[in-house]
Amino acid sequence: MSRAERAPLAVWITVLALLTSIAPLATDMYLPALPRVVDDLGTTASGVQLTLTAFLVGLALGQLVIGPLSDARGRRPLLLAGAVVCALAGVAVALSPSIGFMVGARFVQGFAGAAGIVLARAVIVDRTTGRRTAQLFTLMMAINGVAPVVAPLVGSGLVDGIGWRGIFVVLAGLAVLMLVGVLAAVPETLPVERRRTGGLRRTVTDIGAVLRRAPYVSWTLVLALSFSTMFAYISGSSFVLQDVLGLSTAGYAAAFAANAGGLVLTSVLGARWDVEPRRKATIGVAILVTGAAALLVVTLLGSPTWPVLGLLFVAVSSLGLVMGNATALATTHVRDVAGTGSALLGALQFGLGAAVSPLVGSSAVTMAAVMVGASALATVALLVARRVTVDEPEPVVATAA
Template sequence: MSDAPRTDALRTDAPRTDAVPSTPPAEQTSTGSIRIPSATGAIRTLGSNPATAPIMLHPGDSISNRRRVLYILLLGALTALGPFTIDLYLPAFPVLEQDFQTTAAAIQLTLTGTMIGFALGQLLVGPLSDKVGRRIPLIVVTALHVLASVGAAFAPSLELLSVARVLMGMGAAAGGVVAMAIVRDLFGGRRLVVMLSRLALVSGVAPVVAPLIGSWLLTLMPWRGIFVVLAAYGVLMLLSTIVFIPETLPVARRQERGGATVLQRYRSVFSDRVFIGVLIIGGMTFSGLFSYLSASPFLFQQTHGLDAQQYGLVFAVNSLGVVLGVQTASRLAARFGPQWVMAYSTAALLIAAVAIVVTDQLGLGLWGTIIPLFFFMTACGFTFPNVQVLALDRHGKAAGTAASILGATNFGVAGLISPVVGWISKDAGITATTMASVMVGCATIGILALWLIVRPRTVGMLAP
C-alpha cells in the first residue's frame, strides 16, 4: 500500500484525474435533466442520453435545488430499504418462534442470513454498477427484493423463510451501494460531504422508526403482513427509480468487462492506504453501534425494567444523536477536512464507551448509561459520513466498488463482533459494562487505524 500523500482528488492544488479541460458549464433542463455542453459546443443531456454525455468534474453542481432535494429523498429511501429489511420484523421474533414451533436461536438465524445476503449483495452490485451503469443493477436487484419479500410472506417453513431472507438481504443491498455511487457520480469535494451527510440524515431515520413501525404493524396484521409491507415498499422504490433516477455513469466512464478488470478495481482500491484505514474505522464504528443495538433490548428492558414503549423512546432519543452528528459533521469536514473531524470523533467514541463502563461500575443506574451512550451515538454520526467521503472521493472511477466494500465490511464485521456481547455475558445477563467493553475495543482499534494507517497529516484538504 502506498504511503505517499494524496496529490489528486483531495488536494486543492492538484487537478482531478476525472476532469475534462475546456468543457463549458452544464445547464439544467426544465425536466431536471443535466445538460452538459461538450468542448465542441454540442449539448448533451445526462438524464436522457448518458452514452454520449462527456465527462465533467462535478455534473451535479448544475442540478437545481429542487431536483437535488428529490434525489436526496429518493436515494435516502433506497438506502433505508436495507435497515427496514433488517429491523422491521424484529418485534415478530416471539411470534415466529411460536408459529414454527422452534427455538429463538433458529429464528435469529433468519437475521444472520439477511446480514450475509446484504454483505454478498453489496460485493456483487458495486462492481457490476461500475461496469454497466447504475440504473440496471438497481432496478434488477430491487425487483429481487420484491419477489423475495413475497416469498417470505408465504413461506410455509422456516427453511424457506431463511432462504427468502438471504435473497431479501441481497436485494436490499443495491439501494445503499448504488445510492452512494450515484452521489459520487454527480458530486465531489466539499459538496460531496454535504450530499452524503443529507443522504445519511434521510436514511438514518430508518433504524430509529423500523422497530416501532414493526410493533405497530403486528397490532394490525399477522407477522406475514410485515413482509407484504416490505414488498410494497420495494415496488414503490422500483417505480421511483424507473421514473425519477437517471443514469449517472456515462459509458465513457464505465469499466471494461471481464473478470480481470474487476480484480484490477479491487486491487486499485485495496492498494490505497487511506482507504484501508477508513475501512477499518468504519467497520469498527459500525460494530460498536451494532453491539449497542443487539444488547439494548436486554439491557433496558430486562436489566433496567423498561417496557417496550419506554425502550422505544430511549432508542429514538439516542438515535437522534446520530442525526445531530451527521449534520454537524458536514460543515466541519468542509472547513477542517474529514480526517481531522474523525480525529476528534474517534477519540469521543472511546471516551464515551469508557464512561459507560465507569458509570455502570459506580452504580449510577439508567441515566448513568443513557447520557454517555448519547454522546457515543453522536460520535458515530460524526464518523460515518467522513469515512464515506474519504473513501469515495478518492475513487470516483470505482465508486460502486468502493461503496460495496464499505457496506460489506460494515455489515460483515458487525455481524461477527456484535454477538460477542452475549458471549461475554453468558448466563449473568447483559449489563452496560459488558456492552461497553466491546464498544471500547472497537473504538480503540478505530483510533489506531486513524493514526497508524490513515495518518491525517498526509491527507490533503477537500477540493471545492
C-alpha cells in the first residue's frame, strides 16, 4: 500500500478541498486589486472582468476535457499534470504585459485548474455512496470555504506590498502545494478494470447517456444556477461595495470575508444536520431566492449600506445548504461515469458563472437583478428535481476507504 493510500480521511478530504480551492483563490484573492489592474494595463472595468470570465471559461472547458479523459486514464496522473500547468500559468499571468495576454493566461490557468475541481468530485464519488457522499461534499465545501474568507484579506494585504502581479506568483506557489498534496495523500481511485475504453466515440456516448438522466440534469441545474448568484456577487462586489457603498479596501475585504464565513458556517452545520440532502437543498434555495429578492428591493430604494451587507450575507450563506447537497444528489446518478458526470456538472456550473460575470458591471441594482434571475431559475429547477427524484429510495451509506 502506497503512502497516499495510507493517508487519513481528514488529510485526504483536506487535500481534495485544497484542489477545489483554485476557483475561489484565483478569483477572490485579486478582487481587491481590480481597480489597480485597470490602471496598470490601461483597460476598463469590463475589460478586467473579462479576465475573470476567461478563467471561468477555462474551468468549464477544462472539466469537459479532463473529466471524461479521467474515466479512461485514471484520476491521479491528470491531477498531477493539472497542478504543474496551473503553476506555470500563474507565473505567466504575473508577467502579463497587456490585458489581452492576461486574458489568455487566465484561460490556461483555469483550464489546468479544472483538473483539481472535476477530479476531486470524481474521487469522492469513486470512494463513497449515499449520505456519506453528501456529508463529504459539504465538509469539503466547508474546508474549501476558508479560501474565500482568507483570499480577499490576503489579497488586500498583498496588493500594497507586492502588487497584483505578486498575488499571481503566490497563486503559482499554491498550485505547487496542491501538487505536493496529491503526491502525498491522493491515491488512484479508479481501478483499471473500471475504466472506460473506446476513445472519443465512447465519450460522446457517455455524455449522451448522462444527459438523459433527468435527476442528474435537474440537480445539476439547481447547483449551477445557485452558483451563478454567487458569481454575480463575486464579479460585482468589488465595485459595488467600494464604489457604491464607499467601503475601503480593508472594509471590502472584511465584508467579503464575513460573507464567506457565513457560507462556511452553514456548510458545517449542514454537514452535521441529520436531514436528507434533498430537504437541506430545498431550504437553502428558498433562503437564497428570498434574500436575493429583498436585496433587489433595497438596492432600488438607494442601496443603504447595512441592509445591503446584511442581505448579501443571507444570500451567500444560504449556498452552504445548496451546493454540497445538490452536487451529491446529482452525482449519485452517474457513478458508472463519475468523471464525465462531474465534468458536465462543473462545466455548466462555471460556464454559467462566466456568462453571468460580464452582465453585472458596477451597478448594485444590476448585481441584485442578476442574482434574482439566477435564483428564481434555480427554484424552478429545484421543483423539477424534487418531482423526478421524490420516489427514489435512500442510497446505501458507505464510508471512505
